[in-house]
Amino acid sequence: MLPRESVKALSGFVRAAAQADRADIAVERALPGDTGRAHYLIAADIVGGPMAGRRSLVVRGQSDDRETTLASAEEFAIRQVAFGAGLTTPEPLWLEPNGDVLGRPFMILRYAGGTSDAAVLQEELSVEEGDRLAYRLGQELARLHAIRVEQAPSGIAFLPRPGADWMQQRAATWRAALDGILAPQPCFEWAINWIADHAPKIERFALCHRDLRLGNFAAEGEQLTGIFDLELAGWSDPMEDLGWLTARGARRGLPDREAGGIGSREALYDGYREIAGDEVDDRRVRFWEIAAAVRQGIASLQRAASTAGDAELGLAATLDGLQSLEAEYDLLLEIEQFTAEAA
């Protein structure tokens, strides 16, 4: 939990940001997220100003992982653009970009409610409810993808535009990640070559979430309350977001619910089509499922490597790292199937 002096500093920040006469903050609970990241639900009693009243807010600190994730200021800008485009995501209220208040940058968001607990959602949703939530997720992705690279809002001009070699750059990033892992990974090396050789030609790049899966959205029953964690967002093939969600590794214990372990692939596609107006390119989605297996597998190996010196965390992370074998198995079978379908 936040120390008392941080709560006091946060109260001062909220008071100033909300143009209030006074703001009293109480930390209600820590929210799930990366270890080392400040992530709290707070109750703010705001006196005076346009936000006067008792507000449930979220304090979201900048991630420690500055190699692969965006800075708070960048994520905040993307959240503003996405919120403005109609994405169901907690309203981004204020940014502290300098680390002057809590020792690291953070943003404050309106609390969305609902649960993001994967086990709860998977257990509670019937097949029909899951399909309706998957349909909604498809609609949401289509709203986000309406933000095209060629009409990029100036607020997110910092996002690098994909060049002709964008997939080769992705492959280089994955290979660099493998270089940081002690054990050799011939299977992932082989899959990265395959992906680089079979990258689809992308007609239009759009703003993509790049990490929409169980745990990164909240719902009350089948009602979506918010999409979170836009810290990996960037320009990409819109089908990547669909493939990331339908990848086998994103389904947790419900592999038959192909849309993220929540609902059917058809429901997800139908929701997407309803807003985007475009047909979903299923083959391209399948390509991105293979790429997702590589991303997920390498991420598992990295988590295991990063906690290798910690006896307790290290054991859990080492076991987590073994999930890379499931990703390997998935991608070997899926590449075989993808190739067979092309023949």
Place this chain on the structure above:
Amino acid sequence: MARSPLLPGSPEELLQRAIETLRARVLSHTADTPDHDAALAALRALAIAQAELASDPAIAGRELAEIEGLLGRTFDGDALSARRALAAAIRARSLPDDGPTQVRLRDHLLKATANRLRLTNPKYMTRRKRRAESSY
């Protein structure tokens, strides 16, 4: 000279007893506590160690021979160096790009992954309703 065991029973039997004791005497007491996940992780680690002890020792030799066949060189029993060399050759695209070599490579990768997955999560392949079959 064969080492005499420090405790009665083989390593496999000791592991089995440790797993049974943890399940019967520890796991139930950790339910709804922060230690539950750690207890489950410890049990899973023991189960993997048990599966590894019980696995066919010839598998590692066959895997090494496949890599040696693909790379056309020997590694004097050093499986880790062989895997490292295979990974480097794949990245460098130095293996012949002909169909038979690529099929052998893909088969080797599938078998090697399946062999490991059988130890760590044997249900996974069953759930996928696929077996690691050779296509050559």
